[in-house]
Amino acid sequence: MAATYSLADLKTHKTRKSLWLSIHHSVYDVTKFIDEHPGGDEVLLEEAGRDATEAFEDVGHSDEARELLKTLLIGKLNQDDVGNLKKAPGVNQSVNKGPSGSQLPLFVVLALIVAFIAWKAGYLG
Numbered sequence: 001m002a003a004t005y006s007l008a009d010l011k012t013h014k015t016r017k018s019l020w021l022s023i024h025h026s027v028y029d030v031t032k033f034i035d036e037h038p039g040g041d042e043v044l045l046e047e048a049g050r051d052a053t054e055a056f057e058d059v060g061h062s063d064e065a066r067e068l069l070k071t072l073l074i075g076k077l078n079q080d081d082v083g084n085l086k087k088a089p090g091v092n093q094s095v096n097k098g099p100s101g102s103q104l105p106l107f108v109v110l111a112l113i114v115a116f117i118a119w120k121a122g123y124l125g
Contacts, residue, residue, distance in 0.1 A: 003027075003075030007050070007084065010077075014049030016041070020074070021052040025082050028072040051077075051085055 005020075005027045013020035019031045021044070034041045039059070047055050061069075077085075 004078040005075050006078050007081045011049045014045070016045070019044060019048045021047050021050065022077050023051075023053050023056045023069065025077045026073055027075045027077055028069060029074045030072055033068075033072060 007022075010020050010022060010027065012018075013029070013031075016034055017031065018029075019034060020027055020029050022028070030037075030044055034044055037044055043055075
């Protein structure tokens, strides 16, 4: 039987020396991967000790990254806390995020494209 961990357990592991996070209700110890993470250690440290499902999915990780993640699996999030993810503010960032959330990068990219086209067409100084 796989080990189960609570959100409280996760919160005690959010440093470079011990970094755990949850993705899709599974718990991962990513401590040994901090220095190798292509996105830098800041990304992992920002998500440390909590549910990082949305952050993981927003980046669009490769199949290779998903396979690597399997090697870091240490257990599952307990059922009580799985239910609490939807209720706890700041734990599951997908709840009530609104348009300023994951759509913001898309808006910025589109705005830059429009500005570039306007500049090339001579509409901008």
